[in-house]
Amino acid sequence: MSKVLIIGAGGVGRVVASKCADNPEVFTEIMLASRTLSKCEAIAREVGKGRIQTAQVNADNVAEVVALINRFKPGLVINVALPYQDLPIMDACLETGVNYLDTANYEPKEEAKFEYSWQWAYHDRFKEKGIMAVLGCGFDPGVTSIYTAYAAKHHFDEMHALDIVDCNAGDHGKAFATNFNPEINIREITQKGKYWENGKWVETEPHEIKKVLNYPEIGPRDSYLIFHEELESLVKNFPTLKRARFWMTFGQEYLTHLRVIQNIGMARIDPVKYKGVDVIPLEFLKYVLPDPGELGENYVGETSIGCRIKGIKDGQEKTYYVWNNCSHEKAYEETGTQAVSYTTGVPAMLGAMMVLTGKWNGKGVFNVEQFDPDPFMEKIGEYGLPWNEAVNVDLEL
Amino acid sequence: MSKVLIIGAGGVGRVVASKCADNPEVFTEIMLASRTLSKCEAIAREVGKGRIQTAQVNADNVAEVVALINRFKPGLVINVALPYQDLPIMDACLETGVNYLDTANYEPKEEAKFEYSWQWAYHDRFKEKGIMAVLGCGFDPGVTSIYTAYAAKHHFDEMHALDIVDCNAGDHGKAFATNFNPEINIREITQKGKYWENGKWVETEPHEIKKVLNYPEIGPRDSYLIFHEELESLVKNFPTLKRARFWMTFGQEYLTHLRVIQNIGMARIDPVKYKGVDVIPLEFLKYVLPDPGELGENYVGETSIGCRIKGIKDGQEKTYYVWNNCSHEKAYEETGTQAVSYTTGVPAMLGAMMVLTGKWNGKGVFNVEQFDPDPFMEKIGEYGLPWNEAVNVDLEL
Numbered sequence: 001m002s003k004v005l006i007i008g009a010g011g012v013g014r015v016v017a018s019k020c021a022d023n024p025e026v027f028t029e030i031m032l033a034s035r036t037l038s039k040c041e042a043i044a045r046e047v048g049k050g051r052i053q054t055a056q057v058n059a060d061n062v063a064e065v066v067a068l069i070n071r072f073k074p075g076l077v078i079n080v081a082l083p084y085q086d087l088p089i090m091d092a093c094l095e096t097g098v099n100y101l102d103t104a105n106y107e108p109k110e111e112a113k114f115e116y117s118w119q120w121a122y123h124d125r126f127k128e129k130g131i132m133a134v135l136g137c138g139f140d141p142g143v144t145s146i147y148t149a150y151a152a153k154h155h156f157d158e159m160h161a162l163d164i165v166d167c168n169a170g171d172h173g174k175a176f177a178t179n180f181n182p183e184i185n186i187r188e189i190t191q192k193g194k195y196w197e198n199g200k201w202v203e204t205e206p207h208e209i210k211k212v213l214n215y216p217e218i219g220p221r222d223s224y225l226i227f228h229e230e231l232e233s234l235v236k237n238f239p240t241l242k243r244a245r246f247w248m249t250f251g252q253e254y255l256t257h258l259r260v261i262q263n264i265g266m267a268r269i270d271p272v273k274y275k276g277v278d279v280i281p282l283e284f285l286k287y288v289l290p291d292p293g294e295l296g297e298n299y300v301g302e303t304s305i306g307c308r309i310k311g312i313k314d315g316q317e318k319t320y321y322v323w324n325n326c327s328h329e330k331a332y333e334e335t336g337t338q339a340v341s342y343t344t345g346v347p348a349m350l351g352a353m354m355v356l357t358g359k360w361n362g363k364g365v366f367n368v369e370q371f372d373p374d375p376f377m378e379k380i381g382e383y384g385l386p387w388n389e390a391v392n393v394d395l396e397l
Numbered sequence: 398m399s400k401v402l403i404i405g406a407g408g409v410g411r412v413v414a415s416k417c418a419d420n421p422e423v424f425t426e427i428m429l430a431s432r433t434l435s436k437c438e439a440i441a442r443e444v445g446k447g448r449i450q451t452a453q454v455n456a457d458n459v460a461e462v463v464a465l466i467n468r469f470k471p472g473l474v475i476n477v478a479l480p481y482q483d484l485p486i487m488d489a490c491l492e493t494g495v496n497y498l499d500t501a502n503y504e505p506k507e508e509a510k511f512e513y514s515w516q517w518a519y520h521d522r523f524k525e526k527g528i529m530a531v532l533g534c535g536f537d538p539g540v541t542s543i544y545t546a547y548a549a550k551h552h553f554d555e556m557h558a559l560d561i562v563d564c565n566a567g568d569h570g571k572a573f574a575t576n577f578n579p580e581i582n583i584r585e586i587t588q589k590g591k592y593w594e595n596g597k598w599v600e601t602e603p604h605e606i607k608k609v610l611n612y613p614e615i616g617p618r619d620s621y622l623i624f625h626e627e628l629e630s631l632v633k634n635f636p637t638l639k640r641a642r643f644w645m646t647f648g649q650e651y652l653t654h655l656r657v658i659q660n661i662g663m664a665r666i667d668p669v670k671y672k673g674v675d676v677i678p679l680e681f682l683k684y685v686l687p688d689p690g691e692l693g694e695n696y697v698g699e700t701s702i703g704c705r706i707k708g709i710k711d712g713q714e715k716t717y718y719v720w721n722n723c724s725h726e727k728a729y730e731e732t733g734t735q736a737v738s739y740t741t742g743v744p745a746m747l748g749a750m751m752v753l754t755g756k757w758n759g760k761g762v763f764n765v766e767q768f769d770p771d772p773f774m775e776k777i778g779e780y781g782l783p784w785n786e787a788v789n790v791d792l793e794l
Contacts, residue, residue, distance in 0.1 A: 260657035263572035266683030272684045277674045281685050287669045288662030288678050309674035 001027060002075030002356045005068070005098075007059050009034035009043055011180065011293045011337040012103065012138070013079040014375055015345025016352075018047035018335045026353050031072045034081065038177040047335055049369040050121075053364060059085040065092035074098060078352050080345070083107040086245070090122055090133060099131050103138030103348050104184070105229045110269065112187040114229045114306060119285060127364035134360065137351035137368050139324075140166055140246075140305055140346035141230035143385065146347075147307040147322045148234055150373040155320045156311040157242045163308040163397045164230070165223065167249040170301035170328045170339065178255040179340035183282050189248070190258060190267050194227035196235045196244040203227040206360055207255065213247060213396050215304040216388065217325055223247040233367035240311070245397075261285070296338040299328035303339045308395040322389045334384070346384050350376060398609070399425060400754045402465070402495075404486060405430035406440055408577065408690045408734040409477040409500065409535070412742025413749075415444035416733045416780060423685030423750050428469045430454040431478065444732055456482040462489035471495060475749050477742070480504040480581060487519055487530060496528050497754055501581070502626045503719040507666065509584040511626045517762055524761035531757065534748035534765050535565055535741035536721075537643075538627035539700055540782065543744075544704040544719045545631055547770040550682030552717045552788070554710040555637045560705040560794045562620065564612040564646040567698035567725045567736065573654040574687040576737035580679050586645070587655060587664050591624035593632045605653065610793055612642060612701040613785065614722055620644040630764035637708070642794075658682070666686050671784050692737040696725035700736045703784075703791040719786045731781070743781050748775060 004027050006016050013032065020027040030048075031041045033055040040054035057068050059081045069077065069092055079089045079102040086106035093100040106118045119135055126133050136142055144164045152159055168179065178185035193204035209225035228246035235244050250258075261267050266285050271278035306323025324343070331342035351368065354360040358370040368376075381387060399724070401424050403413050410429065417424040427445075429437045430452040437451035454465050456478045466474065466489055476486045476499040483503035490497040503515045516532055523530050533539055541561045549556055565576065575582035590601035593717035606622035625643035632641050647655075658664050663682050668675035703720025748765065751757040759770040765773075778784060 047631065176657070184739060212580075256653060257657050257660065260573070260654050261661065263654065264658065264663070266682075268685065272681075274676060274681050274684055275674075277672075277676075279674075279681060279684075281673060281681075284669075284671050284676060284681065285661065285663075287671055287676075288665065357715070361588065 002026070003031070003073060004078060004352055004356070005031045005033065005072055006080065007057065007065070008035050008079065008081035009036065009039035010080070011341030012345045012348065013049060014043045014337050015335045015342050016078055016080055016348050017043050019346055019349035020352070021047065021049045021051045023353065024051060026356055029036065029053070030053055030266045031074065033068060035059070053121060062088045062091045062095070063245035065089055066095050069093070069096040069098055072182055076101060076352055076355055078348055080348060082181065084109055087118060090119065093131065093133070094125055094129055097129055097131055100133040101137055101348065102135060102352050103142060103344050104361050104362060105136060107184070107187070112191050112269065114188065114191070114227060116229065116367070119297060124367040130363050132355065132362050133365040134351055134355060135365060135367050136230060137348050139347055140164060140228060141233070142344070142347040142351070142368055143324065144305065144307055145230050145234060145369040146373045146376050147387070148238065148309070149318050149369040150377050151307065151309050151322060152374060154236055156309070156313050156318065159175055159238055159309055159311040160240065161243045161310040162234065162245070163384045163395065164228065164246045165213055165215070165306055165308060167218060167221050167223070168246065168340065169215065169218040169221060170299050170303065172295040172299045172338070174290050174295070176254070177295055178292055179295070179338065180292050182286045182289045182292070186258065186261065186267055186282060186285070187269065189226060189250070190262055191227060193225045195225060195246070196231060196241065197240055207250070211247065211396070218302060218304055218321060219260070221249040222251070223249050224386070237367065237369050238359055293337065294327070296332040296336060299332060299338040302308070302327050303343060305343065308397055310395065319392050319395050321395060322387055323395055324385045324387050326385060330390055338389065343385060347380065350380055350383055399423070400428070400470060401473050401475060401749055401753070402428045402430065402469055402471035403475045403477065404430050404454065404462070405476065405478035406433065407477070408738030409742045409745065410759060411440045411444060412732045413477055413745050414440050414449055416743055417749070418444065418446045418448045420750065421448060421707050423753055425736065426450070428452055429470065430465060432456070433705060435638035446794035458487055459485045459488045459492070462486055463492050466490070466495055473498060473749055473752055475745055477745060479578065481506055484515060487516065490528065490530070491519070491522055491526055494526055494528055497530040497733040498534055498745065498748055498752060499532060500741050502533060503568070504584070505582070509588050509666065511585065511588070511624060513626065513629055513764070520762040527760050529752065529759050530762040531748055531752060532762060532764050533630070534625060534745050536744055537561060537625060539741070539744040539748070539765055540721065540777065541702065542627050542631060542764060542766040542785070543770045543773050544617055545635065545706070546766040547774050548704065548706050548719060549635055550770060553710050553715065556635055556708040557637065558640045558707040559631065559638055559642070560662050560792065561625065561643045562610055562612070562703055562705060563644065564618050564620070564701045565694050565737065566612065566615040566646070567700060568617060569692040569696045569735070571687050571692070573651065574692055575689055576692070577589055577689050578736065579683045579686045579689070583655065583664055583679060583682070584666065586623060586647070587659055588624060590622045592643070593620060593628060593638065595639055604647070608644065608794070611762055613720060615699060615701055619647040619648070620646050631766060634764065634766050644654050689738070690734065693725070693729040693733060696729060696735040699724050700740060702740065705794055707792065716789050716792050717786065718790055718792060719784055721782045721784050724780060740782060744777065747777055747780055
């Protein structure tokens with residue numbers, strides 16, 4: 001059907017590349033590009049089934065991305081590089097008239113915002129150009145947003161309360177490691193908490209609100225209210241929501257490590273002079289912490305991510321819980337990465353498939369809950385992330 | 398009597414400079430030099446009583462130090478720069494025939510050893526040149542070594558067991574900070590423990606051995622067995638010691654911070670590539686942690702450091718405890734630094750006085766316990782570090 005260009009050769013890039021290579025009927029040609037060519041080559045060799053071409057590209061540089069797009073002529077660019085690179089890659093897509101899909105919102109380097117404003121501002125230009133940008137098509141955001149759209153379509157007349165619950169009950173055997181880019185991860189989880197209630201955002205101190213929630217096949221885990229980017233688009237696209245929150249599990253040791261990292265100044269994102277060189281502490285931390293890409297081999301246990309929703313159906317109060325559990329071991333066996341990368345990469349591949357097969361269409365910039373969830377929900381289990389649902393259970397929230 | 402050159406303008410350099418300036422009858426001219434001239438100028442202005450000259454010098458560079466010595470022609474160089482710089486400064490003293498005094502043993506950058514071998518190897522050359530080097534004349538090593546010599550001279554026929562106990566019961570109000578150069582401090586306290594017993598060194602895991610010890614005017618504190626450099630020279634110079642140990646107090650929060658700093662790789666002393674630049678994680682930490690020189694203002698509480706000794710006197714078993722308590726507030730009031738710098742700088746000044754007045758003499762390289770302790774013990778109280786003693790008390794050890 002079409003050629004696809006994947007930019008980014010971390011754990012998620014590996015999963016996307018592997019999954020695209022499994023589906024030649026849609027992805028007729030695949031190009032994997034990143035700053036470090038050798039990473040692309042390793043992925044192509046290890047999980048490419050002989051179907052992946054590679055290229056070197058600096059995704060901060062619009063001209064380089066434009067040149068690569070013009071050379072390869074893809075039908076879609078899947079951006080699984082760093083969030084800082086969303087805008088230059090969108091600029092390159094605009095310039096060349098090619099569709100765009102990513103898994104995480106754009107972040108400026110100098111402040112941690114986790115908001116869509118910069119990317120939503122591209123809507124009119126994408127529309128005029130006659131192309132589409134699909135934002136946030138990983139697991140969360142991504143599948144959680146599609147779960148919510150599916151719930152709205154099939155289970156509720158009116159949704160009132162949404163709680164996205166994200167549990168990683170895996171154990172990688174390291175004293176401390178982050179499951180994806182530590183810089184992005186730590187920026188995300190050390191920020192203030194924020195949730196939507198009665199038409200406005202309520203801010204909390206970091207990790208101020210905690211509940212013990214039970215996760216299927218896992219059991220009770222300390223879960224903390226944090227802000228997560230899909231809340232911003234979901235409350236906009238589902239305006240009946242009176243409350244929307246996001247919960248993530250953290251163990252005590254993990255939080256202790258985070259607290260110390262902040263106390264000692266290593267979570268700072270402003271440059272610090274070291275022998276005449278500007279070093280950004282949080283960015284430097286990435287070079288001493290374990291590489292998330294290498295956690296896979298000894299990672300045991302499961303993730304469990306889902307949506308717990310309350311609302312009204314046929315005049316009755318109703319609760320609905322839809323979730324996926326994903327095994328770190330199985331993810332590693334299939335793609336050589338752990339479940340956190342796997343659960344992000346599989347939806348990106350399927351989202352790309354939705355775009356290239358015309359199941360999702362439109363001109364402009366979209367969040368995934370704006371599309372029909374059904375064709376995605378039909379297929380996502382088959383590609384490795386089966387979902388479960390329960391109706392009128394105690395949501396604990 | 399003589400001119401003195403002080404190299405190093407951190408907290409200890411500030412105290413040494415201030416104390417030398419108070420004693421013009423011995424220190425007729427004072428030159429304070431460091432890599433950063435502005436630090437020397439600030440000290441001269443704030444505590445120099447109009448008596449301190451300043452100069453810029455890179456103490457890693459023997460030729461620069463030689464040139465400065467030849468220009469200023471001091472009778473003694475007091476080295477309170479970094480431990481890495483002990484050898485180049487000793488080389489410069491050898492070349493120019495000038496006496497040398499320091500407060501901490503030489504450390505190679507690439508490994509944490511805390512041993513005197515490199516400096517002791519200079520003995521013959523200093524002897525031939527007809528000059529002396531006084532090693533470790535701060536508080537510990539320094540005063541603790543002189544306390545031990547004093548005990549040997551006046552209280553024991555034979556010393557059997559020595560426990561040096563170092564308590565900092567101060568509170569600087571920060572989540573985490575080190576009391577002196579974080580790089581040196583963390584290297585010291587994250588290494589394995591080691592103590593002397595029955596003629597050999599016994600190694601322990603870091604912080605493996607803990608006791609609750611009572612400190613005068615402070616009370617009980619968790620105290621951990623660590624290795625400290627003066628043990629090496631003391632067991633050599635007092636060969637009747639069957640056991641020699643060093644104890645330091647740490648709070649739980651402090652140890653948690655240390656543990657995390659190690660877990661996340663920030664205690665590493667090997668270079669890590671960051672954007673093409675070699676960054677040494679532990680060295681970088683210094684630039685994000687609070688500057689120890691700036692802890693003084695809000696530092697409350699006391700330090701208590703002393704020697705607890707068991708042995709034989711006149712055929713009877715005897716115990717002896719000699720110690721100093723030093724107030725962070727009083728130290729700050731007098732010199733603008735906290736007690737950890739104060740207790741290091743005052744003995745360095747007094748040791749320099751001992752050398753320049755001929756009370757301590759010899760040709761070669763010496764640890765301070767090799768000199769007559771009496772003239773030092775007579776004066777140290779007057780200069781701000783009075784000592785207390787107790788005989789035949791329970792040493793708890």
